[in-house]
Amino acid sequence: MSQSWLIAALTLVVSAVAVPALAQAPGADVDARPDPAVACHVGVYRLDDGSWVDVAPLADEGLRWRRLDGSTGRMMLDARGQWVSTLGFTARVEGPQPQLGSCEGGRIAFEGQTGRRLVLEVRETTFVGQGGTRLKGRLILPPGDGPFPIMVEVHGSEGANALDFNAFQRFAPTEGVGVFVYAKRGSGGSEGRYTQDFHVLAEDAAAAVVEARRLAGDRAGRVGLHGASQGGWIAPLAASLTPVDFVTVGFGLAYGALAEDSDQVMLDLKAKGWGADVLGQAREITDVTGAFIASRGAVGFDGLEAVRTKYRAQPWFGDIRGEFTGLLLNTPNEQIVAMAPVLDVGTSWDYDPLPVLSRLDASMLWIQAEDDTGAPPEATRQRLIDLAAQGRPVTLLEYPDTDHGIVRFETAADGKRTAIGYAPGYYQAVLDWARTGRLDGAYGDGRLLATPRR
Known part of the structure; x- marks a missing residue:
């Protein structure tokens, strides 16, 4: 029987290490609050x-x-x-x-x-996002009276209130970079409902840019967008809607959300030692699960049942994870139907960022983790290198031995990674790009893999 709904919007994880699929429903953290005791x-x-x-x-x-x-x-x-x-x-x-x-x-x-x-100068505001939704925001200014660069912080997939939990809003101004941060719709006093509709979120971010310029007045210098993880889709899209001087993307993807799941499945299987023959068979599975997700379930369960029947007895079948493929393969159909209303957050599964990236004139810095398990970097790396070679304003900085979040990690005997800190040079690169649009000198052991062809 055909169903018409979006099954799941399993998120790109912004935290230091990946969480298991469905550890919580997307957006379940919209009511998160800081520990009041401290x-x-x-x-x-x-x-x-x-x-x-x-x-x-x-x-x-x-x-x-x-x-x-x-x-x-x-x-x-x-x-x-x-x-x-x-x-x-x-x-x-x-x-x-x-x-x-x-x-x-x-x-x-x-x-x-x-x-x-330190006591920072803060200007609180309420501004209007997509569809008339009123959003809470603030501009935090560096000391002084002169112009300063401003980073407009674009959320990842988290629902938590950025007014509480965004760290750049405190330390970037001490380095001379202003920050505009706002509560994602549905959190922190902002109106609306949590969503992962990239187009809605991009309009919100574009409105935030306009509001940041208004609040800064004649002190506004370079103004740009800084997005991480899922924000890597949203920040460039927002930059196509309103003029900005720069875009910074951390551990994001330059291809669509469906391909992310497929790449994660391949990483899972490679990590278990399976070869090219198994990866080819797994690709058949991810084609089916991707079509199911992209259609919002309208294609029905026939395809899922077919690949379950065909491959369930294979020794590698249980090693499949990904963003949603492992869930779909191992969850009874009736449970998938029951879960759908909770997990439907409007994710833009069909969004391809390439047309936007190909046209965008704002200078873009992309910072990748070489060993990212949450946003596998290979296809994004090649796409960005190609864009730079075509003369697009793309700079790519990649950190070896880091995972999602640009975090350094240690690996236990069972293969589990635990983050031990952020890569040296990562924060400095973000700040320098906001200030000047250039990377000068070394940024830890980050490797510059692409710069615009002059």
Whole structure:
């Protein structure tokens, strides 16, 4: 029987490590809030040597510190009231052990230095996005009176309120880069409903650019868009709707969302040691699951049943994961039907970014993780290199030994990865691109794979 609905919008993960499919429904985190017991400590702190430490909120318990060099750790209060920091995203008590003072004092002790929480100039606003939806936003300004570059932060697939959880809004202004951040529709006081419709989200982002310019007034310098993960589809699309000076994409894809699932399936199987013959058979499966998703289930279950019957007994069948293929293969049809209303978030499965990227005149910096399991980089890498060779304004910086989020990781005996920090140079590259539209010198061990042909 034909069904007409969108089965799933399983997300590109922005966090440091991938979560299992359906760990939560897309957008289920729209009501996430910072831990109220420690939220008063959130801010960016200037240390004695002039460097900074950002202290960010977490939705569950504790805080997260980070530095310009990519080092980071989770901070938790122990039974004695002392702060204990774990390395990266691990559970190991290792590395710097920063200590925070009272909420009122706004002080931090970090690696033998003291620091004071900075007071940033913030301009709150409500602006109108796609379809008249009213969105909450804010512009955070660097110190001074002169013009400054502005990054408009574009969400990934997360539903959580960026006004609470975006870290760039605190540390980028300390580096002279203003930030405009806004709550995605359906979160943080913004109207509307959570969606993964790229066209709707791009119109929201384009409206945010206009509002950022208005708020900054004559202090507005270069204004551009910074999007990560799913935001890599949305930021360039938004740039095609309103004039911008630059676009920065972190760990995004230059091809469509359906191909992402297929590439992830191939990575899963390769990781298990399966060869080209198995990959060819798996491609037949992903063609079927992709057609099912793209049609919003209208093609019915005949194709799924056929590949289940044909391949279920194969020893590699159980190793298939991907964004949604593993779910579709291993979930009874009636459960798929029952799950659909919860998981229908309007994802633009048919969107191909190539026409937009081929026409866009704004300078684009793409930053990729070489070993990205959430957004496999091979096809995107080649597409961006080709675009640069054709004279399009594309620069590609790739970090070896990193996963989704541009995070460094360690690998356990069972193959599971745990993030230990962000790649050195990653944050600096984002900030420099906003300031000048150029990458000068080295950015950690990032490799420049493409620059525009002059």
